[in-house]
Amino acid sequence: MPLFYPFRSFRVDSWRSDGPTIEVTGWMRNQDIHRISSRATSVRIQPRDDLNSETSGITATLNKSSRLILTLRLTRAKSRVESVFNTSNEPGVPPSYINAQGFLEAAIQIDHWLLVKGWSVNVENQLRIGGKVVPLTPGQDELICVKRPDINSIFGTATNELHGFDVLIEFDHRFDFMTSQVQLERHGRVFQSINIQKGPTEKLQIASESLGNPNDHDSAEEYFRKITSKILRRFQFNPVKDADQFSVIDFHSESSSESPEISIVIPFYGHSELMRLHFATLGDLEEKERQKIEIIIVNDDPSQDLNHLTELNSLLFSVRTKLVTSRENHGFAGAVWSGASVSTGEVLIIQNSDCFVENVQTYKHLAARIKNELNIGSIAPLLVREDGAIDHLGMEKISVRGRSASFFKHIGAGFPQIDSQTETSVECRYMTGAFLAMRRELFVNDLGGFPTFSFLGDFEDAALSELIHGLGYKQVVDRSFKAVHMTRTSFERLDLTFRERLSWYNATQFQSWQQNLAAYGISTDADSHKEIK
Amino acid sequence: MKILIVSPFEDETNGGVGIAVKRLSKALQTQGDETILLTMGKDNLLARGRISTLDGTSIKVRQKPRSEFWGVYGPMWNDSAEIESLTAILSSLSIDLIHVHHLILLGTDLLAILRKTFPNKPIIYTHHDAWAICQAEGQLLRRDTGEHCLDANPFRCANCCHAYGNEVDPRNVFVRNHFNKKVLHLADVHTAPSNYFASRIGRDLGLEVNFLPNIPPTESVAQRPERPTSTATRRSRIGFFGQLVATKGLNNLITAVENYNNEYSFNRVTLDIHGDGPLREDVVALTKGSSQISYKGPYRSADVGRLMATVDWVAVPSYWPENAPVVITEALAAGVPVMVSSRGGKQELVSFDVNSIEVAGDLISDWVNAIAKTQTSHSISLWERLSNNCRVKNDFESTLKLTRDMYQMAIRKSASYLTTK
Numbered sequence: 001m002p003l004f005y006p007f008r009s010f011r012v013d014s015w016r017s018d019g020p021t022i023e024v025t026g027w028m029r030n031q032d033i034h035r036i037s038s039r040a041t042s043v044r045i046q047p048r049d050d051l052n053s054e055t056s057g058i059t060a061t062l063n064k065s066s067r068l069i070l071t072l073r074l075t076r077a078k079s080r081v082e083s084v085f086n087t088s089n090e091p092g093v094p095p096s097y098i099n100a101q102g103f104l105e106a107a108i109q110i111d112h113w114l115l116v117k118g119w120s121v122n123v124e125n126q127l128r129i130g131g132k133v134v135p136l137t138p139g140q141d142e143l144i145c146v147k148r149p150d151i152n153s154i155f156g157t158a159t160n161e162l163h164g165f166d167v168l169i170e171f172d173h174r175f176d177f178m179t180s181q182v183q184l185e186r187h188g189r190v191f192q193s194i195n196i197q198k199g200p201t202e203k204l205q206i207a208s209e210s211l212g213n214p215n216d217h218d219s220a221e222e223y224f225r226k227i228t229s230k231i232l233r234r235f236q237f238n239p240v241k242d243a244d245q246f247s248v249i250d251f252h253s254e255s256s257s258e259s260p261e262i263s264i265v266i267p268f269y270g271h272s273e274l275m276r277l278h279f280a281t282l283g284d285l286e287e288k289e290r291q292k293i294e295i296i297i298v299n300d301d302p303s304q305d306l307n308h309l310t311e312l313n314s315l316l317f318s319v320r321t322k323l324v325t326s327r328e329n330h331g332f333a334g335a336v337w338s339g340a341s342v343s344t345g346e347v348l349i350i351q352n353s354d355c356f357v358e359n360v361q362t363y364k365h366l367a368a369r370i371k372n373e374l375n376i377g378s379i380a381p382l383l384v385r386e387d388g389a390i391d392h393l394g395m396e397k398i399s400v401r402g403r404s405a406s407f408f409k410h411i412g413a414g415f416p417q418i419d420s421q422t423e424t425s426v427e428c429r430y431m432t433g434a435f436l437a438m439r440r441e442l443f444v445n446d447l448g449g450f451p452t453f454s455f456l457g458d459f460e461d462a463a464l465s466e467l468i469h470g471l472g473y474k475q476v477v478d479r480s481f482k483a484v485h486m487t488r489t490s491f492e493r494l495d496l497t498f499r500e501r502l503s504w505y506n507a508t509q510f511q512s513w514q515q516n517l518a519a520y521g522i523s524t525d526a527d528s529h530k531e532i533k
Numbered sequence: 534m535k536i537l538i539v540s541p542f543e544d545e546t547n548g549g550v551g552i553a554v555k556r557l558s559k560a561l562q563t564q565g566d567e568t569i570l571l572t573m574g575k576d577n578l579l580a581r582g583r584i585s586t587l588d589g590t591s592i593k594v595r596q597k598p599r600s601e602f603w604g605v606y607g608p609m610w611n612d613s614a615e616i617e618s619l620t621a622i623l624s625s626l627s628i629d630l631i632h633v634h635h636l637i638l639l640g641t642d643l644l645a646i647l648r649k650t651f652p653n654k655p656i657i658y659t660h661h662d663a664w665a666i667c668q669a670e671g672q673l674l675r676r677d678t679g680e681h682c683l684d685a686n687p688f689r690c691a692n693c694c695h696a697y698g699n700e701v702d703p704r705n706v707f708v709r710n711h712f713n714k715k716v717l718h719l720a721d722v723h724t725a726p727s728n729y730f731a732s733r734i735g736r737d738l739g740l741e742v743n744f745l746p747n748i749p750p751t752e753s754v755a756q757r758p759e760r761p762t763s764t765a766t767r768r769s770r771i772g773f774f775g776q777l778v779a780t781k782g783l784n785n786l787i788t789a790v791e792n793y794n795n796e797y798s799f800n801r802v803t804l805d806i807h808g809d810g811p812l813r814e815d816v817v818a819l820t821k822g823s824s825q826i827s828y829k830g831p832y833r834s835a836d837v838g839r840l841m842a843t844v845d846w847v848a849v850p851s852y853w854p855e856n857a858p859v860v861i862t863e864a865l866a867a868g869v870p871v872m873v874s875s876r877g878g879k880q881e882l883v884s885f886d887v888n889s890i891e892v893a894g895d896l897i898s899d900w901v902n903a904i905a906k907t908q909t910s911h912s913i914s915l916w917e918r919l920s921n922n923c924r925v926k927n928d929f930e931s932t933l934k935l936t937r938d939m940y941q942m943a944i945r946k947s948a949s950y951l952t953t954k
Contacts, residue, residue, distance in 0.1 A: 280715040386707040
């Protein structure tokens with residue numbers, strides 16, 4: 001269901017004065033017809049050849065008076081669409097269309113933000129929400145003005161004075177959205193009041209709605225990026241700012257005397273049933289070896305309680321365990337950071353919850369290489385799928401011609417393993433975040449986690465690879481050990497459309513990474529990638 | 534030695550595993566070993582708690598709900614208090630070794646609890662079926678095609694489970710099998726009562742699995758029950774002994790006997806069916822009114838020698854690649870030739886044309902042909918030759934010695950490991 005423009009379904013095309021009445025014609029969306037109410041003396045709905053099957057023509061007849069108002073009320077949001085006609089009683093003067101002072105289309109609460117959409121004809125118009133006043137003046141930071149040809153078309157003009165607006169207003173957490181209204185006013189005169197709709201509050205839902213559909217011609221790429229960047233920026237993980245956004249339980253705080261050598265950070269967002277397999281894997285180690293490893297479970301889904309399950313698994317398999325619980329869903333980069341920041345091992349291993357090593361010695365082997373080969377920035381085992389086919393042997397960047405977007409393709413994905421390849425270590429330009437081993441110092445101290453310009457559940461790994469590569473380190477897939485990756489298990493919670501949108505968003509954002517990377521003192525070589533149509 | 538034997542089944546009520554466990558326990562006791570059984574108890578016995586030491590020789594834990602069998606991990610230990618309670622009871626035992634015979638219905642996690650409780654004691658795990666890698670009752674029999682499964686993988690397994698009436702996500706199959714594999718690695722020694730299963734399970738689980746036969750019945754040839762003198766000129770009485778479940782292939786055997794008798798009405802054979810199971814009512818209905826086929830009802834393990842003496846042949850028609858069916862060793866111990874196919878581990882227990890008749894396959898016609906082979910003009914001499922050669926390949930004394938030697942070696946290895954550690 002579209003979040004934006006819920007009332008774009010009604011439009012006036014023309015009107016004509018005929019004796020004591022005025023007849024207004026226009027169209028509206030079929031699905032809203034049953035919601036209509038009007039002050040008109042008659043409203044006729046009929047199909048029109050020039051409209052598509054989802055819309056119908058509408059003709060309303062109004063009694064002529066000094067001031068007539070056609071009101072079509074869509075009861076869904078208890079808001080009104082008004083078109084006002086000035087019908088002078090003076091002979092020879094035709095009725096003229098004077099628009100209202102502006103119009104509020106929707107006010108939607110998203111988390112503790114309010115997104116107000118509409119149009120305004122006067123720069124002195126302003127919004128009032130619960131005592132807070134927001135001037136609708138173009139150029140303000142929080143005000144995004146976009147060209148609205150649909151609005152201009154309604155008024156039959158191309159005037160530049162008509163502005164559509166999308167305003168994102170941040171409120172205090174205590175603000176009561178549900179009892180407040182949004183008013184459009186000028187100099188104390190209220191033109192319109194609308195109630196606030198409850199929008200999505202879960203982070204990924206918000207992102208899904210916010211991203212829009214890049215294939216929709218109504219929201220061109222530039223447009224939706226402009227609209228969404230405000231909301232999306234809200235979710236960028238800031239390690240410093242968000243350091244207090246999680247709680248930590250150390251299940252072995254008393255029994256552990258020495259620091260572990262390896263810390264394995266596994267973020268969970270759903271699919272907690274997979275946790276037991278990770279513990280069973282570590283349980284296979286000898287006691288002495290097991291003590292050298294700590295597992296850090298990060299619960300990135302605040303709606304889920306993993307305390308008991310984590311404690312139980314820790315108890316059953318005698319594994320040093322910490323549980324980090326996020327107070328809100330941070331996404332992969334944030335979840336990994338929260339786990340990494342409480343880790344104590346010299347070697348840090350980032351592992352997806354749906355990624356399992358075939359041989360528990362993998363950890364020890366990769367850790368040894370990381371410690372002994374100082375030119376290696378990150379290392380991973382060969383990732384395979386459940387049927388043994390390759391899932392990941394590094395990634396390569398692929399640009400899409402005609403679109404300012406870059407994707408990362410998993411090399412060899414879906415192909416059977418080629419046993420004839422005897423090369424154990426394969427150097428890769430980009431590595432997947434499904435399984436990465438690094439020096440803790442590099443990830444936590446030098447890099448400060450995943451790049452802060454990365455975003456939800458996708459592309460963070462490519463961004464991290466850029467940084468590690470830029471710092472001059474090698475990134476290696478060690479084919480002598482394997483891990484099975486059950487691809488994108490956590491993404492099952494998102495619908496397919498959103499996954500596509502998210503990938504597109506991140507792909508388009510990649511162009512701006514180069515600027516961000518420059519902030520790290522790193523330049524990228526944009527030439528080392530393939531291009532597809 | 535003091536041995537903790539772990540098995541969900543403790544007697545013949547639930548088939549071969551229970552019988553094997555019971556015989557092992559008794560056999561060890563003859564050598565002065567002490568055994569304690571950790572097994573599954575009935576709910577009504579455990580009203581006071583989930584774990585009970587009712588008689589001092591066994592610890593009974595409540596059966597995990599069967600509904601959990603199709604879960605990702607099968608039955609699970611999810612209650613910390615229950616785990617701690619069991620750990621406390623087990624810790625009070627002074628044992629030398631743990632021998633696990635199955636974890637189905639007890640929960641795979643139990644092996645982790647045992648390992649945690651006895652970190653320095655050797656654990657021996659005997660694979661009685663392919664439960665760890667096969668959700669179709671561990672029988673490695675594809676329910677969608679009827680073929681013997683030679684390659685378990687998540688996608689093929691999901692198809693098989695679908696045909697079995699359970700929708701399973703291939704990824705869950707992967708997780709389940711991967712989990713079982715990881716947990717089973719906690720055991721120090723793995724065994725299987727057939728080379729066929731030792732090899733197959735070992736390959737799929739990435740383990741070294743040793744051949745260790747089940748303890749056979751104690752009867753020696755001299756102790757065989759006296760066989761009633763046959764009044765007929767042929768050896769035409771066929772017996773079936775075992776669980777009345779579909780994969781035992783009883784339907785095929787019944788139809789084969791009927792077809793044979795229709796074709797050779799002058800030379801008919803009889804079939805006596807002994808056992809119990811979910812298909813009992815079907816078997817009763819199928820045999821009702823038949824003069825050649827009769828259902829004799831359930832039997833106790835202790836009576837099997839006496840009952841086998843009433844038939845001339847024991848047929849083992851199961852069409853899953855069985856591991857080491859107890860019924861074959863029982864028949865051979867009782868001096869009764871066996872009719873069996875060469876699938877799976879069955880052939881390892883017999884010598885074809887020496888003490889058994891080979892059935893070419895699992896088809897009804899294969900069984901008709903096999904029956905016909907036993908009823909030729911030379912059948913009397915054939916039967917006597919085969920019967921005289923009936924010997925359990927791995928007899929009681931040697932199998933018990935092999936088992937105890939393995940125990941001793943595991944204990945020594947464990948002690949040696951501890952010393953070097």
